[in-house]
Amino acid sequence: MMSAATTRAPKLQVRNATKIYNTRSGDLLAIDRCSLDVQAGEIVSIVGPSGCGKTTLLWSMSGLHGLTSGNVLLDGRAITGPNPEIGMVFQEANLLPWRNLAANINFPFEIKGTRPDRIWIDELLGRVGLEGFGGRFPRELSGGMQQRAALVRALSFKPSVLLMDEPFGALDAFTREEMNGLVEEIWLDTQTTIVLITHSIEEAIFLSDRIIVMSPRPGRVASVHEVPFARPRTLEIMSTKEVFDLTNIIKMEIVGEQQSRYRQVSGAEAPARPART
Amino acid sequence: MSETDAIPEFNKPGAAGEVGVAAGMSALAAGPGIRSLREVVAIILVAVVIIGGTQVLLTVFNVPPYIMPKPTEIGWALVTDFHLIAPHLGYTLVELLSGFAIGAVVGLILAAVITQFPFVEKIVTPYILLLVTTPMLALVPLLILRFGFGYTPRIIAVALAAGPMVMINAATGFRRVDRGKIALARSYGASTIQIFWKVRAPMALPMIFVGLMVGSIFGLLTAVGAEMVGGGFGLGNRLTSYSSMIQMPQFFAVVLILSILGILIYVLFFLLGKKFASWEA
Numbered sequence: 001m002m003s004a005a006t007t008r009a010p011k012l013q014v015r016n017a018t019k020i021y022n023t024r025s026g027d028l029l030a031i032d033r034c035s036l037d038v039q040a041g042e043i044v045s046i047v048g049p050s051g052c053g054k055t056t057l058l059w060s061m062s063g064l065h066g067l068t069s070g071n072v073l074l075d076g077r078a079i080t081g082p083n084p085e086i087g088m089v090f091q092e093a094n095l096l097p098w099r100n101l102a103a104n105i106n107f108p109f110e111i112k113g114t115r116p117d118r119i120w121i122d123e124l125l126g127r128v129g130l131e132g133f134g135g136r137f138p139r140e141l142s143g144g145m146q147q148r149a150a151l152v153r154a155l156s157f158k159p160s161v162l163l164m165d166e167p168f169g170a171l172d173a174f175t176r177e178e179m180n181g182l183v184e185e186i187w188l189d190t191q192t193t194i195v196l197i198t199h200s201i202e203e204a205i206f207l208s209d210r211i212i213v214m215s216p217r218p219g220r221v222a223s224v225h226e227v228p229f230a231r232p233r234t235l236e237i238m239s240t241k242e243v244f245d246l247t248n249i250i251k252m253e254i255v256g257e258q259q260s261r262y263r264q265v266s267g268a269e270a271p272a273r274p275a276r277t
Numbered sequence: 278m279s280e281t282d283a284i285p286e287f288n289k290p291g292a293a294g295e296v297g298v299a300a301g302m303s304a305l306a307a308g309p310g311i312r313s314l315r316e317v318v319a320i321i322l323v324a325v326v327i328i329g330g331t332q333v334l335l336t337v338f339n340v341p342p343y344i345m346p347k348p349t350e351i352g353w354a355l356v357t358d359f360h361l362i363a364p365h366l367g368y369t370l371v372e373l374l375s376g377f378a379i380g381a382v383v384g385l386i387l388a389a390v391i392t393q394f395p396f397v398e399k400i401v402t403p404y405i406l407l408l409v410t411t412p413m414l415a416l417v418p419l420l421i422l423r424f425g426f427g428y429t430p431r432i433i434a435v436a437l438a439a440g441p442m443v444m445i446n447a448a449t450g451f452r453r454v455d456r457g458k459i460a461l462a463r464s465y466g467a468s469t470i471q472i473f474w475k476v477r478a479p480m481a482l483p484m485i486f487v488g489l490m491v492g493s494i495f496g497l498l499t500a501v502g503a504e505m506v507g508g509g510f511g512l513g514n515r516l517t518s519y520s521s522m523i524q525m526p527q528f529f530a531v532v533l534i535l536s537i538l539g540i541l542i543y544v545l546f547f548l549l550g551k552k553f554a555s556w557e558a
Binding site: 086137138 | 457458460461462463464465466467471475476479480482554556
């Protein structure tokens, strides 16, 4: 599967993506000439310090907002607006509180004017352990259940690309691990291309084929790390030395980038940067 | 053991939802929900004590009915004279319902349209505020001069009183933009109209009910006030008429009917809000 993917054109290409926000206090360069490719069936994580433009980059990929310059290509075609091939999972579960779970999952189909594939949705609901909860309202569900419902909603219309914007950031550590396992399990089945923003390096390592580290604002692609561990990954892998080392390297890159900025500002010498893999 | 201190339990709808529509958004809408039989009994007991106490005091001090009629006299007047008052209740209801319908529809449409254009909204808002704060009763003599003593000036006054109230609350509701939810709808390719009907409108619904409730009560006040200013019919007219004839039991019977009407309006919108907007706990 993966070898086939490398010979094909990338599923998602970001080329020199630059985004400037015109704010009241002047122009803000959020991301600066970001380029990256995502192969079909790949899971790619984007990590980086707060405010480095990760969300801006992801929203550009989803077509929710445009770029100041550069472009995003899906299967070789430029993305100019929301695309039916792309599913989005947001920071919060983002369920509509006035709709019960079934109506929430129906929401994309109401907007698109298409018919939901009930068998597929029931299968997804079963997989995430939400069968029989269709009549419940979001406020009656726990945070983890809400985020699982959001995952089902995003996958309900079988997108070929799933973009996740810090999807599990609001969950506790245990629920988060559980959700990570769930995402991998679904991915093993569907081979959906996934781009994931996260603050958790562990989460990035557990899920990704590649991890992209972004620099502080303006966001640029600072480095790319391959994650070589075999799938399905287990929690045991997560306590190996390899994972520990990779975590530290990425952590030092993120922290180091920030520290060197502070040093530059204060005039002190920059700290030694860890070697990149 | 007070129930207000109880922690709402997870997976128990109603524990938090019972508090009702848009709790805390408007003092008028923030009334506590009645939950137990014990509370109902306590409320009735308070009424019995107040009414009974008034009866006893008025009897003991031998207060003449033209100063303050006894509750029993008021109750009796309500029974004997109801057939005389009932048509006027009908007239008032006609004014209230038609004026409120016009005001609410115009107010809702204006709120929905104006909130789509922030610039227009900024320009219009001070004038709406002016309409909200100006007592429309003040216009009634003028309206009577122009439209005569019939329904027309009263319906206009009611619409002018209710409309801006509905509008200002509904606009607050429509303005509650949740960027995440709008982004969600947009990610499925939703149009502006779809976003309005599927996201903005449902999100505004609790505030719309608050507006309808406040607007209808203001409409009732204005209808009765307008009837007191001029014209020979309606409950407000009965109030001036009965008081000028010193028929105080009948006067208070009308006041009682108006109170009940107001409470019924409140309960109606409270229940509607609970049915259609109870998700906002």
